[in-house]
Amino acid sequence: xxxxxxxxxxxxxxxxxxxxxxxxxxxxxxxxxxxxxxxxxxxxxxxxxxxxxxxxxxxxxxxxxxxxxxxxxxxxxxxxxxxxxxxxxxxxxxxxxxxxxxxxxxxxxxxxxxxxxxxxxxxxxxxxxxxxxxxxxxxxxxxxxxxxxxxxxxxxxxxxxxxxxxxxxxxxxxxxxxxxxxxxxxxxxxxxxxxxxxxxxxxxxxxxxxxxxxxxxxxxxxxxxxxxxxxxxxxxxxxxxxxxxxxxxxxxxxxxxxxxxxxxxxxxxxxxxxxxxxxxxxxxxxxxxxxxxxxxxxxxxxxxxxxxxxxxxxxxxxxxxxxxxxxxxxxxxxxxxxxxxxxxxxxxxxxxxxxxxxxxxxxxxxxxxxxxxxxxxxxxxxxxxxxxxxxxxxxxxxxxxxxxxxxxx
Amino acid sequence: xxxxxxxxxxxxxxxxxxxxxxxxxxxxxxxxxxxxxxxxxxxxxxxxxxxxxxxxxxxxxxxxxxxxxxxxxxxxxxxxxxxxxxxxxxxxxxxxxxxxxxxxxxxxxxxxxxxxxxxxxxxxxxxxxxxxxxxxxxxxxxxxxxxxxxxxxxxxxxxxxxxxxxxxxxxxxxxxxxxxxxxxxxxxxxxxxxxxxxxxxxxxxxxxxxxxxxxxxxxxxxxxxxxxxxxxxxxxxxxxxxxxxxxxxxxxxxxxxxxxxxxxxxxxxxxxxxxxxxxxxxxxxxxxxxxxx
Numbered sequence: 275x276x277x278x279x280x281x282x283x284x285x286x287x288x289x290x291x292x293x294x295x296x297x298x299x300x301x302x303x304x305x306x307x308x309x310x311x312x313x314x315x316x317x318x319x320x321x322x323x324x325x326x327x328x329x330x331x332x333x334x335x336x337x338x339x340x341x342x343x344x345x346x347x348x349x350x351x352x353x354x355x356x357x358x359x360x361x362x363x364x365x366x367x368x369x370x371x372x373x374x375x376x377x378x379x380x381x382x383x384x385x386x387x388x389x390x391x392x393x394x395x396x397x398x399x400x401x402x403x404x405x406x407x408x409x410x411x412x413x414x415x416x417x418x419x420x421x422x423x424x425x426x427x428x429x430x431x432x433x434x435x436x437x438x439x440x441x442x443x444x445x446x447x448x449x450x451x452x453x454x455x456x457x458x459x460x461x462x463x464x465x466x467x468x469x470x471x472x473x474x475x476x477x478x479x480x481x482x483x484x485x486x487x488x489x490x491x492x493x494x495x496x497x498x499x500x501x502x503x504x505x506x507x508x509x510x511x512x513x514x515x516x517x518x519x520x521x522x523x524x525x526x527x528x529x530x531x532x533x534x535x536x537x538x539x540x541x542x543x544x545x546x547x548x549x550x551x552x553x554x555x556x557x558x559x560x561x562x563x564x565x566x567x568x569x570x571x572x573x574x575x576x577x578x579x580x581x582x583x584x585x586x587x588x589x590x591x592x593x594x595x596x597x598x599x600x601x602x603x604x605x606x607x608x609x610x611x612x613x614x615x616x617x618x619x620x621x622x623x624x625x626x627x628x629x630x631x632x633x634x635x636x637x638x639x640x641x642x643x644x645x646x647x648x649x650x651x652x653x654x655x656x657x658x659x660x661x662x663x664x665x666x667x668x669x670x671x672x673x674x675x676x677x678x679x680x681x682x683x
Numbered sequence: 684x685x686x687x688x689x690x691x692x693x694x695x696x697x698x699x700x701x702x703x704x705x706x707x708x709x710x711x712x713x714x715x716x717x718x719x720x721x722x723x724x725x726x727x728x729x730x731x732x733x734x735x736x737x738x739x740x741x742x743x744x745x746x747x748x749x750x751x752x753x754x755x756x757x758x759x760x761x762x763x764x765x766x767x768x769x770x771x772x773x774x775x776x777x778x779x780x781x782x783x784x785x786x787x788x789x790x791x792x793x794x795x796x797x798x799x800x801x802x803x804x805x806x807x808x809x810x811x812x813x814x815x816x817x818x819x820x821x822x823x824x825x826x827x828x829x830x831x832x833x834x835x836x837x838x839x840x841x842x843x844x845x846x847x848x849x850x851x852x853x854x855x856x857x858x859x860x861x862x863x864x865x866x867x868x869x870x871x872x873x874x875x876x877x878x879x880x881x882x883x884x885x886x887x888x889x890x891x892x893x894x895x896x897x898x899x900x901x902x903x904x905x906x907x908x909x910x911x912x913x914x915x916x917x918x919x920x921x922x923x924x925x926x927x928x929x930x931x932x933x934x935x936x937x938x939x940x941x942x943x944x945x946x947x948x949x950x951x952x953x954x955x956x957x958x959x960x961x962x963x964x965x966x967x968x969x970x971x972x973x974x975x976x
Contacts (some may be wrong), residue, residue, distance in 0.1 A: 370954050370956035
């Protein structure tokens with residue numbers, strides 16, 4: 275297939291429109307304290323089959339063709355975007371924070387992961403009629419749903435903590451530590467689940483996936499991390515600034531992603547683990563970290579989130595019963611899990627509940643998880659829409675509810 | 684070995700009334716003994732020289748010659764010979780003799796394997812129930828620390844650590860010390876990249892910095908400064924690494940830090956944090972203050 279002049283023209287129009295409209299709507303949303311990702315999703319819905327596609331199908335098809343070279347190119351860009359998003363998410367995973375925060379953080383991290391995962395898993399396992407999936411994927415689907423219940427969204431959570439002025443307090447650091455732990459275990463688990471897809475959950479393949487994930491993770495965290503740490507001072511002083519560090523970081527991200535993809539694991543695992551190894555370096559300048567984040571968050575993330583609305587019709591696939599079940603389970607699982615851990619770790623009842631509501635925010639991470647599951651054919655569009663709605667509602671409700679329960683430090 | 688733990692609990696972080704030095708028969712023996720002698724005399728403290736290993740006539744003779752060469756006053760110095768595992772034995776003897784400060788020689792940097800497995804000096808630093816002075820450059824020549832840097836991390840122990848540093852500074856007639864607080868804001872970059880304007884991001888960082896600074900100043904006000912000038916300094920970076928780098932950059936003679944809050948293990952070395960960054964590459968002599976609170 276040849277990439278023609280017209281294909282390039284269409285692609286550039288599509289990307290330009292997505293970026294500018296997403297920025298405008300997100301800025302508008304900020305005035306009402308709505309998460310940026312919500313604005314980007316709304317743009318996708320407006321420009322996608324849900325609104326534009328139903329009002330003017332020809333215009334929609336001309337900007338965002340459903341087939342052809344432009345579609346392939348746009349899919350390629352959004353695939354790169356999700357890999358980079360996982361890379362920057364990994365850059366914020368600092369396990370030291372979990373280790374140094376002590377008992378409250380360790381209990382909260384464990385229970386806020388284990389309890390939602392178990393409750394989510396058991397719901398699918400024992401009440402499969404609530405969900406729509408191929409029965410041969412029951413185990414994989416249950417594992418996925420458990421993970422979807424357990425994951426958290428660090429950026430949304432940190433923003434809430436900053437707004438409430440409790441970022442540096444015991445409660446704030448406990449929430450951050452637990453969110454980091456949940457993200458780490460959640461994405462490792464999800465990589466494992468994706469590697470099972472298409473392999474019909476055979477035990478031998480499961481062991482292969484587990485050993486490869488552990489092997490790659492340990493290699494990157496024990497050896498790769500040290501190599502990056504040694505190389506960074508040289509890169510940041512001898513190569514062009516910030517070009518050198520930007521090329522090295524994203525180059526490593528893509529190579530690792532290619533490696534994990536080639537060994538039967540998903541590319542996101544390579545990007546995520548490399549992000550951890552890279553972000554952990556004490557030599558990474560704060561400015562370099564900021565530039566990488568700005569580049570990914572403001573260019574590639576909007577393209578990714580807008581593209582979701584282009585793929586799925588949110589009105590047709592909105593299933594109120596399913597949305598209610600997913601939302602109810604998500605809130606209850608996280609609230610019970612996280613609050614229990616914080617209480618066991620020595621926090622007061624009110625602060626423990628505040629921790630529970632803080633960790634309840636799912637934000638962009640849940641949406642990325644849902645998208646990857648949808649692309650892998652693990653979930654249908656109705657479940658995807660339910661997860662997106664749950665991610666947005668939990669992100670919006672977290673701040674006010676946390677504020678209601680938090681006790682002065 | 685039995686000892687009364689009650690004597691240790693709530694014992695203040697200073698003065699250092701009983702000092703112990705762990706000695707081995709290495710080329711650094713003379714320098715370490717000299718340092719121990721000078722410090723015990725400066726602080727008017729009782730000195731214990733602990734050697735874990737077989738007691739032989741040859742070793743006894745060598746140590747005796749060394750003590751007379753350094754001009755040690757044997758009335759306030761006691762030599763203890765003990766058998767057993769070096770780390771456990773030294774720690775146990777320190778508890779038994781209610782040692783306030785343990786001096787031990789340490790390499791600036793261990794090789795990778797030793798770092799993960801833990802050398803005697805580093806294992807003691809992680810486990811000791813008394814303050815530990817790690818000497819990277821023990822010398823036979825008279826030398827007093829001139830530049831003392833204290834880690835001003837927000838922790839209930841820090842005020843005791845600062846007071847212990849001030850106590851040492853007074854005894855060494857040091858005019859000023861610097862208390863540096865590390866400012867680390869994990870995950871903030873990602874959040875600000877998401878939906879903050881440049882002025883908002885600057886304001887947010889400034890606000891957090893000011894909060895930290897005012898907490899540090901209020902702690903300094905509560906300390907026992909006497910005539911010593913205490914300078915405050917905010918440094919950015921990961922806790923442990925930032926203070927270590929700052930001490931190295933400023934060519935400090937002594938870095939004073941808190942003892943670890945938790946029992947440290949291999950995981951803490953793999954995902955290095957706080958004191959482990961300092962132990963990984965000692966920037967100068969390091970005093971780890973055990974506040975026993």
